[in-house]
Amino acid sequence: MRRSRAFIPTTKESPSDATLLSHQFLIRGGFINSQGAGLYNFMPLGKIVLEKIRAIVKDELDRAGCMEVQLSFVTPMGLWERSGRADAMGKEMLCIKDRHQNDFVLSPTNEEAMVELVKNRVTSYKDLPLNLYQINTKFRDEARPRYGLLRGREFLMKDGYSFHSSKEDMVREFDLMEETYKKIFTRLGLDFRVVEADSGAIGGEGSKEFHVLANSGEDTIVVCQSCAYGANIETIFESEDEISALNEKSYEELQLKKLDKKCSCGGELSFKKGIEVGHIFQLGTRYSQALEANFSDENGRAKPFEMATFGIGVSRLVAAIIEQNNDENGCIWTKESAPYMVNILVSNVKDEAQVALGEELYEKLKASHVEVIIDDRKDRFGFKMKDAELIGFPYTVIIGKELQNGLVQIYDRKTADNTSVNADEIGAKMLELLK
RNA sequence: CGGGGUGUAGCUCAGUAUGGUUAGAGUACUUGGUUUGGGACCAAGGGGCCGAAGGUUCGAGUCCUUUCACCCCGACCA
Numbered sequence: 001m002r003r004s005r006a007f008i009p010t011t012k013e014s015p016s017d018a019t020l021l022s023h024q025f026l027i028r029g030g031f032i033n034s035q036g037a038g039l040y041n042f043m044p045l046g047k048i049v050l051e052k053i054r055a056i057v058k059d060e061l062d063r064a065g066c067m068e069v070q071l072s073f074v075t076p077m078g079l080w081e082r083s084g085r086a087d088a089m090g091k092e093m094l095c096i097k098d099r100h101q102n103d104f105v106l107s108p109t110n111e112e113a114m115v116e117l118v119k120n121r122v123t124s125y126k127d128l129p130l131n132l133y134q135i136n137t138k139f140r141d142e143a144r145p146r147y148g149l150l151r152g153r154e155f156l157m158k159d160g161y162s163f164h165s166s167k168e169d170m171v172r173e174f175d176l177m178e179e180t181y182k183k184i185f186t187r188l189g190l191d192f193r194v195v196e197a198d199s200g201a202i203g204g205e206g207s208k209e210f211h212v213l214a215n216s217g218e219d220t221i222v223v224c225q226s227c228a229y230g231a232n233i234e235t236i237f238e239s240e241d242e243i244s245a246l247n248e249k250s251y252e253e254l255q256l257k258k259l260d261k262k263c264s265c266g267g268e269l270s271f272k273k274g275i276e277v278g279h280i281f282q283l284g285t286r287y288s289q290a291l292e293a294n295f296s297d298e299n300g301r302a303k304p305f306e307m308a309t310f311g312i313g314v315s316r317l318v319a320a321i322i323e324q325n326n327d328e329n330g331c332i333w334t335k336e337s338a339p340y341m342v343n344i345l346v347s348n349v350k351d352e353a354q355v356a357l358g359e360e361l362y363e364k365l366k367a368s369h370v371e372v373i374i375d376d377r378k379d380r381f382g383f384k385m386k387d388a389e390l391i392g393f394p395y396t397v398i399i400g401k402e403l404q405n406g407l408v409q410i411y412d413r414k415t416a417d418n419t420s421v422n423a424d425e426i427g428a429k430m431l432e433l434l435k
Numbered sequence: 436c437g438g439g440g441u442g443u444a445g446c447u448c449a450g451u452a453u454g455g456u457u458a459g460a461g462u463a464c465u466u467g468g469u470u471u472g473g474g475a476c477c478a479a480g481g482g483g484c485c486g487a488a489g490g491u492u493c494g495a496g497u498c499c500u501u502u503c504a505c506c507c508c509g510a511c512c513a
Contacts, residue, residue: 012474013447013462017506037505091436092512109513143436143511157513279513311513348471382473390474400472 001340003375007044010387020216022322023148025331029391031318031339038145038153045391046318048339050156053317054135056187056336057158064180066131066160071113073137077103083112083290094141094153106139111287111309114161118305119293125165128295128305129173133160135314149319150218150275160310165297167284170306174206174282177310181210181278188317189334191324193274195221195230206282210312211274214323221274226267233271275320276313283307322392325414331392332414341434343393344374347381347400354399357408357423361397364427370434389413395433397426 008030017034018024026032031046042050058068077095080086086093094106107113114132122130135158145153160177164170178194185192190212197209209232211221223230263269288294288304297303313320318337325332333339342365346358358374365372373393375384381400388396388411398409398418408426410419410433421429 009445010474011446011463016441016447019507034505138513140513142513144507144509146507151512155513276513313513316513350471380471380473380475382471382475384474385472386474398472402472 001373003343003373004377006373008391009043010390018148020147020150020319020323021326022150022216022319025322025326025390025392026148026319029331032149034148038142038151040149040152040154040315045339049318049321049333049337050315052337052339053188053314054156054158057135057184057312057314060180060184060187061133061158061160064131064176066133068134069117069132070134070136071107071110071117073107073139074104075107075110075113077105079112079116080105083287085112092140092142094139107136108138108140109311110134110136110159111161111283112291115287115291115293115305115307118163119291122163123295125295125297128163128165129169131160131162131173131177133158133310147218147319149315150323152315155313156315158310158312158314162308162310163288163295164306164308165295165303167306170282170284170308171206174280174308177280177308178208181280181310181312184312185210185212185277187336188321189325189336190277190321192277193221193223193230193272194228195223195232195274197232197279208280209276210278211272212277212317212320212324213272214275214320215273216323217273217275219274219276221272222269223272224263224265224267224269227263227265229263229265229267275316275323277317277320278310278312280310281308283309326392329386330390333392333394335394338371338392338394340371340373340393341395342370342372342430343388343391343396344372345381345384345388345396345398345400346374346376347384347398349376349378351403354403357403357426358399361399361427361430365430368431370430395430397430399423 010030011028014024014028018027026046027034029045030043031049032040032042035041062068077086080089080093089108093108096104096106098104118130118132122128135156137154138157139154142151142153145151149155162170162173164173182194192210192212195209195211197207211217211219220233221230222233261269285304285306288307294302294304321334321337322331325334335341344358344362346354348354358376362372362374375388377384392413394413396411396413398411402408402420403423406423407420408423410421410429411417412419
């Protein structure tokens with residue numbers, strides 16, 4: 001991509017309503033813009049990041065044997081009445097009427113629709129297990145949307161549902177999804193913890209949350225210093241007052257608070273703030289029973305499916321990555337999430353030698369399938385550099401003054417190191433670096 | 436859903452207490468010139484139904500009524 005032709009509207013000033021750093025940088029960097037309370041447009045850079053995350057989620061799920069589907073976003077109200085959730089979900093469901101005055105709901109989640117899809121199509125134990133997922137828009141009419149993409153009303157979520165003939169098999173799949181989720185978040189380059197959680201309104205027995213560690217996180221979790229154990233504080237403290245008191249504390253205050261309990265491994269426990277980006281539940285037969293979704297077992301008897309459900313906040317991840325990876329200058333994308341891996345910064349576009357080298361490198365990297373953008377705008381060095389840091393490309397190749405000495409620089413966004421390289425070796429050097 | 440606040444140029448905001456020339460600044464944008472390694476400088480331009488509707492008045496960005504939108508604190512929450 002040529003920066004001079006790209007739609008990447010960056011700004012120096014931050015909109016007054018953005019409080020979180022991820023929100024400010026995503027708007028200033030031209031990734032997203034606000035369309036209304038809890039509603040966001042994804043501009044080209046935002047869309048690229050979103051699709052990269054989506055692709056990683058899909059890749060790992062497909063490897064684990066899941067199949068992708070796409071359910072209708074608009075669902076008939078009757079579906080929610082049959083499961084008894086029309087009242088439970090309450091005002092979070094955005095209800096609309098069609099021209100015949102029939103009631104519909106914009107999907108806040110899809111347990112019901114997925115059960116209806118599978119019911120009477122999967123009828124034998126021989127067809128089980130089955131794990132279906134979709135990556136689709138959700139709408140929850142939150143009482144108070146905030147924090148940009150972290151708590152929108154409309155958002156992109158991966159929701160998966162598995163069907164089993166026995167509880168044991170369902171638990172096996174639950175464990176497989178835990179491992180799959182770990183692979184997804186690891187690939188995205190995130191520092192995260194898997195924690196024991198309450199199952200909340202969705203119901204069921206076993207439940208685990210995946211939290212991206214970030215000081216600005218809304219949830220408070222307890223993690224062990226020595227082993228992998230982690231838990232949502234809801235599972236550790238009984239009293240509601242104690243839980244909300246902890247949630248209100250800032251990250252700094254939490255670090256001072258000591259926990260007298262020890263982990264079962266003997267390690268020290270400490271508090272962290274986290275952003276919930278994934279949640280997996282063992283549902284059991286709650287929905288299959290309510291919706292009379294049965295299969296025939298080995299003896300020909302009808303039994304309700306054992307089910308589990310698995311969610312990942314895909315659009316929330318866009319913001320979570322930046323909450324965890326930023327500095328005062330802007331975004332620092334991880335390698336798997338970056339909108340472009342390499343930004344070629346031609347310092348002075350009136351200098352023919354700089355332009356020639358920039359173009360040559362651009363073509364070479366493109367030919368090697370590197371995601372590359374060339375900043376060929378007429379602006380000055382400082383302007384382009386600030387822009388590159390705000391957007392957060394992992395590498396910027398600076399072609400400028402030093403070219404007369406036969407040198408260019410590779411700027412590493414994460415470490416802020418500037419490495420000088422011989423100009424005639426830069427192509428090979430970049431390909432080496434990106435291996 | 437309670438409490439508080441804000442709507443004026445693409446963005447950040449003055450102007451509203453006390454109604455009165457043609458509604459302002461910075462930034463962004465256009466053109467010309469000078470610059471060219473950390474968000475440059477000079478000059479000239481374009482850009483506004485002052486959130487919307489109604490009212491008071493000779494006259495409303497400013498006063499009154501209604502309404503919509505957005506933000507913050509709380510309650511709630513995948």
